[in-house]
Amino acid sequence: KIYEKITKTGKHLVSTGKEIESEYGIPIVNKRISVTPIALLGGDACKDPEDFVTLAMTLDEAAKNVGVHFIGGYSALVSKGMTKAEKNFLYSIPKALSVTDRVCSSVNLGSTKTGINMDGVRLMGDILLETAKASKEKDSIGCAKLVVFCNAPDDNPFMAGAFHGISEADQVIHVGVSGPGVVKNALEKVRGENFEILCETIKKTAFKVTRVGQLVAKEASKRLGIPFGIIDLSLAPTPAVGDSVAEILCEMGLEYAGAPGTTAALAILNDQVKKGGVMASSYVGGLSGAFIPVSEDQGMIQAVEAGALTLEKLEAMTCVCSVGLDMIAIPGDTKASTISGIIADEMAIGMVNQKTTAVRIIPVIGKGVGDKVEFGGLLGFAPIMPVNTFSCADFVNRGGRIPAPIHSFKN
Template identity: 80%
Template sequence: MINILEAKETVDMIARENLDVRTITMGISLLDCIDSDLGRLCDNIYNKITSRAAKLVKTGEEISKEYGIPIVHKRISVTPIGLIGASACRTPDDFVQIARTLDKAAKKVGVNFLGGFSAIVSKGMTPAEENLIRSIPKALAETDVVCSSVNVGSTKTGIDMDAVRLLGEMVLQTAEYTKEQDSLGCAKLVIFCNAPDDNPFMAGAFHGVTEGDTVINVGVSGPGVVKTALQAVRGESFEVLCETIKKTAFKVTRVGQLVAKEASERLGVPFGIVDLSLAPTPAIGDSVADILQEIGVDYAGAPGTTAALALLNDQVKKGGVMASSYVGGLSGAFIPVSEDQGMIDAVNAGALHLEKLEAMTCVCSVGLDMIAIPGDTKASTISGIIADEMAIGMVNQKTTAVRLIPVIGKGVGDTVEFGGLLGHAPIMPVSSFGCERFVSRKGRIPAPIHSFKN
């Protein structure tokens, strides 16, 4: 039971500390939509999404109004289209047609984003999956709410370097295709290692083949809540610090559990997981970087930052896992640059660089996220950055990801404005030294020795 003091505490979190449920994401399997005729396939996809998700947005709004809990986004994830389109798509343009169908269906039901224009190629690409990857620049340029992801590595299989090399080129092409919008298309493309099947957060969400037909996943957030709690114990021991984060994460996750169960019951769809990641926004006071400063570093990027982030990530998971019957997705702390004002401030102060961010990704929830880089960066350099991040995930048995935005026509010292939850970002410098001879090698990087656990 929740007593009156706990209820008041939750109200305060919502009113003054930016507590929200970041997303209700409905996962929808499209396996039963598969058809060898592209027209019929697109019709099947449209009909299933619009029928299954017809009440998703309305239900989310009703729950938000009744409980007074902000639910920022309502989203859909679908089975990776690299699988769904394999029998019908012969060219990249065929996959673009599916992307348009997904965009049309998402707009029909009114969701903010739809994820799953994806391929799982951690050990190799089928011809269809290669065509999907090659279609990404055009697909993201010609749609508004469709998001794309490609899993190119895992601890069990190693890293598909052919896919990594190709994606370096595709990231640049996506930037070029959407250059009139400051290369915004790249903000909707994530490259993963060890991608989870049940992630509710965009742009990396897809509905894994291990999932049921339809499922409800919820992503909570609350960096501002954690920061406020830590202000009350400033200067205390690590024991007190850790206990405070755990207790706060528990309370935040309970809100997500409540919303997930309500949405599940009202929609008649099974409850999947609560992802208890601390997901920042550009709003002042809603920053993971601010939490790190409250823990004791001058800026994100200062010595001690990686240790502070590791502590934060671990305590969030320890506290949150007790508050929900099913925890999954990514769960921990996100460190996107453009979406976190504290991270932006750290970059502008000269405290945070790409190399330090890479070190921090060893202990955070995802990886190099929403980082704007010069538009003239080479494709091989982008591939090298992707490979580095994939190696961190592969060896450490964790999810890592890359969402780089080479902004065409802009360089170091410029700032790019994406708007909304995507925020704004300073253009960060990348190394001037190349890796073309490395990424041009064909084949894959083998799985690490500790992967052999059968």
């Protein structure tokens, strides 16, 4: 039934995208599908992790049939606790991502309303390492398709975190719009001007980019007969030259991303992108802001190699951007408890600040600090970044739940 639903609903998605791309001259780089979280769909039928792996293979087959680049929704929402089926699902992730090509997985471990599921955080440290080992022959690329969230949105079209939220209609068209290069080019024309002009330039550029996304979304909705959902205007970099968020920060006046002032510059960028986007569409959603993945951003890679950008600085930057620690390669011998500690820190930032945060880190088996890893395509390449090796095992192994913050009580 899952295969039939996906292939029937999505059979014209790719061809329609290509038609719109050709007619309007607007590049549509990726076509993607997301489904309702599989931990919910398979909860009754799947009795063990292998059953969930079978579903993952079904998703992969369906994605290849309709021709999309990725399929999201191999996901679980466990911000407060886990059922037996959801635990089985989590245990299935390493194998599921090693035997599929296009499946992306996400796990929501916390929220401002529920707190942080520390049992899930501890377990995901192990799961991430096992996922890395299961795909070690391909530089642990399985972890590039796995992200953990706090406050995961229901309508995010970006991978690896996309899933079809339970609040959504049966079918819906979401469009993710990017364009870091466009913003950088606009800022080059106002180099040295004051902050008011800087902010206005970003905002106006974001408005124009979002209007293009609105056009694509409306046209796709009409041609496919599927309701339009949201526009997600997120400056999502790619490894291509000139398509970098870090280069925008440098154009704002920084020598490298990671220099003093980086968090302030990123806060400006994120806020003005949101303001411009909101004015351009009645339905702005998803993440909408600036992404700071390391391996997918040439400027970020250069900053790491220059010693300007560290894991700790990236964590500080996540307080003001749209996501979190993203596409960061770390040594393959990093302990599971250390990974859990990194996840816990990022979940806490999201929970307390009432925002989405995420962790997509890749412990690359067999490699250490000073090495580089090549993922290829849109995933790019990355230097292995050092991790604080002091132990947090006693903290993450306490078990239970971190309570929701006091300001979560709104009733």
